[in-house]
Amino acid sequence: MPTCLITGANRGLGLEFARQYAADGWRVIATCRRPDKAEELAAIGGEIQIHALDVTDFARVEALAKQLAGVTIDLLINNAGIYGPRVVPYDKVDYGAWAEVVRADTMSPLKVSAVFLDNVARAKGGKIVTLTSKMGSMGDNTSGGSYIYCSAKAGLNAVMRSLSIDVHDKGIIVTVLHPGWVRTDMGGAGALIDTFESVAGMRQVISGLTIQDSGRFYNYDGAELPW
Numbered sequence: 001m002p003t004c005l006i007t008g009a010n011r012g013l014g015l016e017f018a019r020q021y022a023a024d025g026w027r028v029i030a031t032c033r034r035p036d037k038a039e040e041l042a043a044i045g046g047e048i049q050i051h052a053l054d055v056t057d058f059a060r061v062e063a064l065a066k067q068l069a070g071v072t073i074d075l076l077i078n079n080a081g082i083y084g085p086r087v088v089p090y091d092k093v094d095y096g097a098w099a100e101v102v103r104a105d106t107m108s109p110l111k112v113s114a115v116f117l118d119n120v121a122r123a124k125g126g127k128i129v130t131l132t133s134k135m136g137s138m139g140d141n142t143s144g145g146s147y148i149y150c151s152a153k154a155g156l157n158a159v160m161r162s163l164s165i166d167v168h169d170k171g172i173i174v175t176v177l178h179p180g181w182v183r184t185d186m187g188g189a190g191a192l193i194d195t196f197e198s199v200a201g202m203r204q205v206i207s208g209l210t211i212q213d214s215g216r217f218y219n220y221d222g223a224e225l226p227w
Helices: 012-023 058-067 095-115 117-121 147-166 196-207
Strands: 003-006 028-032 047-051 075-078 127-131 173-178 217-219
Touching: 003 012, 012 028, 012 196, 028 117, 047 095, 058 095, 075 095, 095 117, 095 127, 095 147, 127 147, 147 217, 173 196
Parallel strands: 003 028, 003 075, 028 047, 075 127, 127 173, 173 217
Antiparallel strands: none
């Protein structure tokens, strides 16, 4: 039975990942900040464990890694993240909020990946997949603005590109995925696709990843995206 660990699994894309992988017979290690409030996650059938985890609390991340030492993780999905202030003119940036978003969206995925690296290395062809956004693409940026979120995701992309190089010799596949514009709390009700379509597409991409794909940036439909 393959095992996946998913951060931010209590709602949106993380919840849908947990639901779909559990339905396909995977062992799911699902994390979220408040398991006592995660009723939909708790209702998922199958082999699922739920752990309390705030990914910005690095001591807690390390503690969970110690708790799960020796567990083989075939797939680590860094899903947890925040958007921060949405409309921020360049002359009114909340720098405190910016730091919080960078910690959640850029630093935390590397911390989670680092502490669970040995778990992923235990799997043959283990994978670390991190959800990012086209808004972090330098090549795709034609609209400006969104300084906080764009920079945090651009930083995340750079971090995961570097990680892919550093762990290549361990046989670990590291990629970043854009889930599309999805109807979630972050994406809003006017988004183009629902969580089922997004996650089903990403799962298909993930299942086909090989070491040759490590360090690349993909859309949920498999199209490669510019950095």
